[in-house]
Amino acid sequence: MPHDHHDHLSPSGHPYRPDDDHPLTYWQQMEIAVRELLIEKGVTTAAAINAQIEAMDARSPAHGAAVVARAWTDPDFRAALLEDASAATRGMGFDIGPMRLIALENTEHIHNIVVCTLCSCYPRNLLGLPPDWYKSRAYRSRTVKEPRKVLAEFGVTLPDTTTVHVHDSTADMRYVVIPQRPAGTDEWHVDDLAKLVTRDSMIGTGLAKSPDAA
Amino acid sequence: MSDRQYMRVRADMPPGHVRTPSYLRGKIGWVERTLGPFPNPEQLAYGLNAQALPLLRVRFSMAEVWGEASENPADTIDAEIYSHWLEPAEAPHAP
């Protein structure tokens, strides 16, 4: 059913989003009904729902990257981040809500990787919503048992001299990995350093990009 | 290492909502840090008033959790375990 979305406007005069012109599913029907009932019962408002969506959309790995780059360049901040990551990230102005965050620092000898085997807990209030693979059966099942094989699938091979610390996010804490600062970046500005920090490097399935790749 | 506080995760297998992964039940680890108190999720899940409990980050060696099958025995797994799932234990034997 090809559509030219530019010519296809909803009754309100706005273009339909691509998902808007698929056949209505039972679960979408339920979402609409639940949302309308919550508004009618005074639990929330349409504006509050839109504001929540915008707040969530605004969160992205770039926020975490800024935190990591600052930790690389500001020893006092690094210490504060390791002491209380929630307070330190709030102090940078990030709206992480009630999230309780622990920062895990990678070193020459330690590599941290985060998983949630029971569901898909993720530091969403800092990094945004998780990637689909993070919620997959394969990642949830295997990471606690064979993290090095999992890392290899992500293109990361660690030497035997590095100990892997897997963190199963089972309860009230959320985790962000501070990847190792790449070599050859000594003179770099913090904003340029942040561009080396990938989402996966903050989950622990990746490393920060090397300066050559940036 | 000698001042590590070792804990064994209870090996219970109840029905219902619990936040203790089964692969850690019966395993011995050491306390990485103590958090909380946090309300018991086993009560929160059913809309009940929840008791505040200490939450412990416990660190397990891969050797302890997976034994001979472990990918790298010295690698570790940390998990947050509510205190009612934990009992003091002796250090496990070195693999």
Added chain:
Amino acid sequence: MTDNHPFTGQRWHDMGGGAAGTIPTGQHDFSLWEKRVDALMIIASSQGHFTVDGLRRVLEDMGEEAFETMTYYERWIAAVNQNLIEAGVYTTAELAQRMTAVAARGATYGEAASE
């Protein structure tokens, strides 16, 4: 999963250590209705109508078949709704009648979401 073994008490969602294949690399962007489900969960739970553990409890009780056959946010709206009914925020009859009314508005999400 346990066809050849007696049930041990390990529940389907408790996946750590299980055998599984290659990690999938596909990624999809969230659609508006999915973002709305996410927002409803955050708002309703932040107001104390239920907790994230209430959400998880229903997701777990929905079972493995739901995990395999429904999308992430399909399971979430089912679990959010179940918790809201249990909390008495609205009744099953109110939901039922509203869902019927929603479907009568049109055949697409865009039409049905416009009152």
